[in-house]
Amino acid sequence: MAKNKRNIDLKVKQDELENTASRLFLSLGYEGTSMNRIARELGVAPNTLYWYYASKDELLVGVLNRQMSDTLARLPTIAEKPLKEKMAWALREFEQSRELVATVHARLEQSDVIREWHDQFHRFVETAVIHTLRADGVARERAATLATVGTFLVEGLLSHPHSPRQREAILQWFADSALPSQPPS
Amino acid sequence: MAKNKRNIDLKVKQDELENTASRLFLSLGYEGTSMNRIARELGVAPNTLYWYYASKDELLVGVLNRQMSDTLARLPTIAEKPLKEKMAWALREFEQSRELVATVHARLEQSDVIREWHDQFHRFVETAVIHTLRADGVARERAATLATVGTFLVEGLLSHPHSPRQREAILQWFADSALPSQPPS
């Protein structure tokens, strides 16, 4: 009863799988989405997924990478904006994935694949943020510290409910403390 | 085959359950610890646990409350220390529970009991930190923002591996930015 073969190639099929998985992960959460459910949605047998991904965690990594590259594509949009707006943008960017962020952190200790992805992700973000800060004239050591702090603030805001006023206050305070000589945005 | 009755009362038994659960949660993680395993360790049938707790999440809440009250008992120790040391203390205090912190965040959306505990926890911490800051002469609005930021930094440090130098740098930077007029500790 196997159907399509070489006419659709691997990448295209993975795209399809990851799109569906992504949609379900975002709406039902990672734990709330069973492999069975994803397969049903796709009209395939549950174990078919295991031909493409060794585990549910690997599928999650695929979904995360897809979202990362989407976000990266939108990055140039805010390249020239001030720090505060960059952080607000990142926050908006990851807001839909809020639940997945928590899932990644929770699975760090249980899944090597997830931990590797997470570490790589942080190295990447940290490097990028440090570059930005240094371009604004921040010293190397200080830039590294600020990059970590900025990341923690974004993650904190992502995982805790808060009002727009709180968000605004936190970002403003951070921007002021990080770049005291910067003109207001 | 039922054994002990009125001679040991509810609280004592719950103490025993939570002690064992706590030890296992901390060493194997929440997901890594099955109800079966906890029961085996206690020498009881798995479903016995459900007489004391409606669900695994409620057992986790019991464990969290226990740890919280332990921590609260140690709180006076650092009441008079400067901000930076208070944060370092909190960090040390929660370090063993690192994995549980991540678990709580991941289960927020799936478990009402956990969400309620989490919200209450944050309200409590926030209130306490704001009080401390206000005693140091920080204005109300600013104190609220700083309390949230401080919390996010502690949570960030808890859930991400880092060197002692990084920790020191982050805490120092935060303390300096939060209380610019404070004498060095």
Add this chain to the structure above:
DNA sequence: TTTGCTCTTGAATGACATACAAGAAACGTG
């Protein structure tokens, strides 16, 4: 002794991630 409460249990249930081996379709080579 009977009734009822508190606690414990054995045995199930249904969901889940995943493993295994067999089969169908397409391909590459003769």
Add this chain to the structure above:
DNA sequence: CACGTTTCTTGTATGTCATTCAAGAGCAAA
């Protein structure tokens, strides 16, 4: 075109998990 190999898909099974249910055992009060 024939045929073995590779790529994909499936039915079926496994073991683990949280949780449920109904039946008790021990104890206390009536």
